[in-house]
Amino acid sequence: MYTRKVLAKSRKTRPLALVAYKTACERIFQVWFLVSAGGTYWYLFGKPSPFSLESVRPPGPLELDREKGSKILKQGECMRILYLFRLQEREISLENLDAIVIGSGMTAAATLAKESAGVPPKQSSSVINFCCCTTTSVERVTVKKDQEDVEVQAPVIISNCGVFNTFQKLLPAHIQTKPEIQKRVNMMRPGRGCLLVFSGFDATQEELGINSTNTWLFNSNDMDAMLVLKQKNKLVFQEVCTPLSNAYYLGSHLGSMCSAEQNLERFQAEAIARNCCDTPVKNLFLSGQDVFSSGIAGALHGGLLCASTVLKHIVYIDLLMLKKKLKRKKASGADEQVKKRL
Structure with missing residues (x-):
């Protein structure tokens, strides 16, 4: 009796599983068809991309x-x-x-x-x-x-x-x-205001012992001990900016940062x-x-x-296409360099 009940339940669940599988396949096909049709329409009848490879240039030299x-x-x-x-x-x-x-x-x-x-x-x-x-x-x-x-x-x-x-x-x-x-x-x-301290040092970051990064998490509220300068004699400039400064010079609403x-x-x-x-x-x-x-x-x-x-044109798609072109160009350039070395 127990074996018959199990077989009966499995026979009932099989059609439900097949229906769910067919539904999932149909939805996947619909998504694929819509993406393909949209991409084809975009390629044939879409507006020309405002971006081009000629606009991309390497960063300028570091000015010290x-x-x-x-x-x-x-x-x-x-x-x-x-x-x-x-x-x-x-x-x-x-x-x-x-x-x-x-x-x-x-x-x-x-x-x-x-x-x-x-x-x-x-x-x-x-x-x-x-x-x-x-x-x-x-x-x-x-x-x-x-x-x-x-x-x-x-x-x-x-x-x-x-x-x-x-x-x-x-x-x-x-x-x-x-x-x-x-x-x-x-x-x-409205965003919140804050106090900004701009400091200028006549030294490199290695000499000061600091890293070029943003710190968003602090394990202590003793900020004086955390921000103490190892090379205080290298400090040549310091200026404090308040929310009033942001409101006056930047026109920010209520002096907020954002x-x-x-x-x-x-x-x-x-x-x-x-x-x-x-x-x-x-x-x-x-x-x-x-x-x-x-x-x-x-x-x-x-x-x-x-x-x-x-x-009325999604420029993100143009940027994605530009990214692919740049990758292909970079890959072809790397292949040419390898061939020259060989």
Whole structure:
């Protein structure tokens, strides 16, 4: 009797197992078919990639001279000041612009420029000290020129100033009070401020006994003992930065290190879906850390997401294809070197 019951149960479970197996195979085939069809459509009818192998160049040489290094570090700020000077003198044409980038949105600006002209912009910031003039959509930006306002028009406005600065300071008051704007702002909390200490030493890191790394975990709260300098006589410069410094020099909201707080609420599924590069204001897009995550990598991905939204083209696929091309090129170069040695 026991053997018959076991055989009967096994006969009943076999059809269920076969059905589950067939269902899994069908789903795998559907996913494979969709990926293949999408890839084929992308290859045949997709937009041309804004990236190319010609844009990739090896890193420049390490500059150890202080004066030359200072010039390189100040180059971006000099470009920004030079651009404003030209804007004030009206030496450049402000008409027929494709996009206006507010803030240091270099990733989005470079990707858009590569898509249109093939040459990335040299300026790290296109427009500074502005306010948006809008009713239902953004079409122009007003820039302060001495005591008068200069309107700069473009079909696309990209803000890399953060959610709070964009929605609470740059938009007109009657737009800020709209429910959809307030709902977007209330999704996030302002980031936290901190105290920064910048120290300069006339010595190498080997002489100082420090490693070039970020330390995020501490096994003690005795920071004085952990940060004591082994070569205090090598200290030649030190400056302290407070949240007030960030607010004054960087224009950060409430002097925070990052515009929005990196808490668990921000990375919930609904918050991620709602916190996109599109905004309730037509033709206004967000870029940078607030649409992805904090840090350099987060700002980079925020720029790529913004460029994909503006272009209506997933640039991540182009980057993946570029990565494969670079790998093949590197492999072929290595093979050629091996052949030469032989």
